[in-house]
Amino acid sequence: MTSTMDPMLPRGDWLRLHTLVNLRWISICGQLSAVAVCDRVLNIHLPLGACYLTVILLLGANIIFAMGNPGNRRLTETEALLTLLFDMSQLSMLIFLTGGLSNPFVLLILAPVVIAASALSLYTTIALSLAAAVWVTVVTVWHLPMVLADGTPLQSPDLFRFGFWLSMVTGIAFTSIYAHRVSAEARRMSEALLATQMALAREQKLTDLGGVVAAAAHELGTPLATIKLVSTELMEELRGTPDLHDDAGLIRDQAERCRDILRAMGQSGKDDSHMRQAPLETLLRDAAEPHLSRGRQVHFRVAPASDGAGPMPSVLRRPEILHGLRNLVQNAVDFSRAEVWVDATWTEGEIRIRISDDGAGFPPQILNRIGEPFVRTRRPAERPGYDGMGLGLFIAKTLLERSGARLRFGNAVAAPPGRRRPARTPRGTGAVVDVTWRRELVESEPGPLRQNSPLLP
Known part of the structure; x- marks a missing residue:
């Protein structure tokens, strides 16, 4: 069996713009809430202007995406890559402003990688994984520290930061490979099951069609036999009239042909009540x-x-x-x-x-x-x-x-x-x-x- 579906084709057209826009709204609400809680509840001093400007940048981009395109539009592979790369860069900039690896929300950099591994091609997944590793390295080396209420900068020990960086890079590689393999296996199984259902439906249709033909052949057997018998008798009576004799012979031959056609078609199904x-x-x-x-x-x-x-x-x-x-x-x-x-x-x-x-x-x-x-x-x-x-x-x-x-x-x-x-x-x-x-x-x-x-x- 062959199929027009190639499991190795790029999967960018699987992502709807509406899906990413909704995810961005959730991300925007989460980022605004996190910055507000740090400032108002935990009394952690942050560069609020730069933080809110970074969030507003994502907000403006999401409004432009939502209003400038129909919600059911599906992104191409390149468009999906650039969109996820922009989201990752925006989040990394916010992490840079809020303590680097000392910020526990640095784990969210993995989100675009997981999306790419689940819905996009292997090359796009590798590109986003490398970008995520680069951004994690950047915010590890360069970042603005968070300052507590008493003026003490919140800094992690160097050994802890190195271990966290190593775990993040390892997690990016493992998560991208794991998610891509699992999603690819799920897609392959889905396509194979679809082919199985199509094969079974085709076999069922052929069987049903054969049953109808077999039943038709059974029901039409008597009238066709009657036509053949009457036409044979007419041929005997019309031997002195060649034209009419030939017409009666043609009727008999066509009745036999109908019987043979129905018998041959019935061999493909054989699913009447007796079969x-x-x-x-x-x-x-x-x-x-x-x-x-x-x-x-x-x-x-x-x-x-x-x-x-x-x-x-x-x-x-x-x-x-x-x-x-x-x-x-x-x-x-x-x-x-x-x-x-x-x-x-x-x-x-x-x-x-x-x-x-x-x-x-x-x-x-x-x-x-x-x-x-x-x-x-x-x-x-x-x-x-x-x-x-x-x-x-x-x-x-x-x-x-x-x-x-x-x-x-x-x-x-x-x-x-x-x-x-x-x-x-x-x-x-x-x-x-x-x-x-x-x-x-x-x-x-x-x-x-x-x-x-x-x-x-």
């Missing part, structure tokens, strides 16, 4: 059918796991099961050399499907990550020209687990030279995927099927 369930082998062949003519031998083996397992179960033809198994078969066919095996067994309590191939298998270093979005599970050399996004197995795993399945990914073990492979080991030498359900989750209820509802009253 909502199917034997396990039929379900497997339907899931693998689009990949049976792609130049690989696909072998099916369906057998009970033991003598007491009973007859072949009839399972529900749910779209998520069909699409999930189809993706697993597609992955095996894509990366096999010549053969793919689809084995199904069942016991009294479980149904197990194993899909294996004779390819090179999954790379050992990513076995524990198989099923995550945008992880390419095979080596590019195994399939030249393949440019997938690594969503196939994620979609299959998500859909099958939604149906209650347990999945296990691994590689087959080749038999040692001169020795036979143990009977219980997977076939082939490539990748192996085991899918297991509890029977009550996917097995259809026994009993007669209800009649189809007629298309027309």
